[in-house]
Amino acid sequence: MNKDYSRAIPRAWQDMAAVFVALGDEHRQRIMLSFEPGERLNVGQIAEVSTLARSTVSHHLKILREAGVLESEKIGKEVYFWVNKSLLREVFSNVADYLEKNA
């Protein structure tokens, strides 16, 4: 047993924590699923198909962006979001690796 409870959590797990929190919420999952392959969507489009208030959608988008699973760019008045596939790929392959080696 690894008894060092207070030691630093491995880097791979640290980066994952925010991703796990972000993807562990149903509304945020639905936002992720509203993207078609390679698609960019602005906040208005995402808010329109949601059952939540615009400001709440904005809050969830912030959590997804800060976790790294979405990226965003402001174009004119609008902010476009898209899925950060490469981060997701990396995170999940890191977990898979960690699992094979240490669990």
Place this chain on the structure above:
Amino acid sequence: MNKDYSRAIPRAWQDMAAVFVALGDEHRQRIMLSFEPGERLNVGQIAEVSTLARSTVSHHLKILREAGVLESEKIGKEVYFWVNKSLLREVFSNVADYLEKNA
């Protein structure tokens, strides 16, 4: 854009939600990391190296077990837990697949 916000969340994502929630908490991550490869630990052992009260550890173990990432078996007075590697493998490979096909 996939506008059907109210449609069912894909099975692969549903199963993942609980896993994500479970692994998105620092204390639960630390519990996961205290297992050496293939090891079984009982509640007392896990609680001993934790900074939390025994009943709180019990609560976190329940969440991890219900998410499927830990399995458990009662032997005598003690309940032993171990990491469900095959479930974790499956979940992460499902996400990776979904990602390649739909994102």
Place this chain on the structure above:
DNA sequence: TTGATATATCGAAATATTTCGACATGTAAG
């Protein structure tokens, strides 16, 4: 410059999660 539009942020209320100690349950030992 004024007005309209898109988004973000703020503060408060509602809701959910975490945490603890006390108590309940199950199991083995004396």
Place this chain on the structure above:
DNA sequence: CTTACATGTCGAAATATTTCGATATATCAA
């Protein structure tokens, strides 16, 4: 049977998250 021990569950308090409407900021159009 009684006691001791391991774990689970309960209820309440502390804390965190979610949610909303109102307001702020930034951008473009008239």
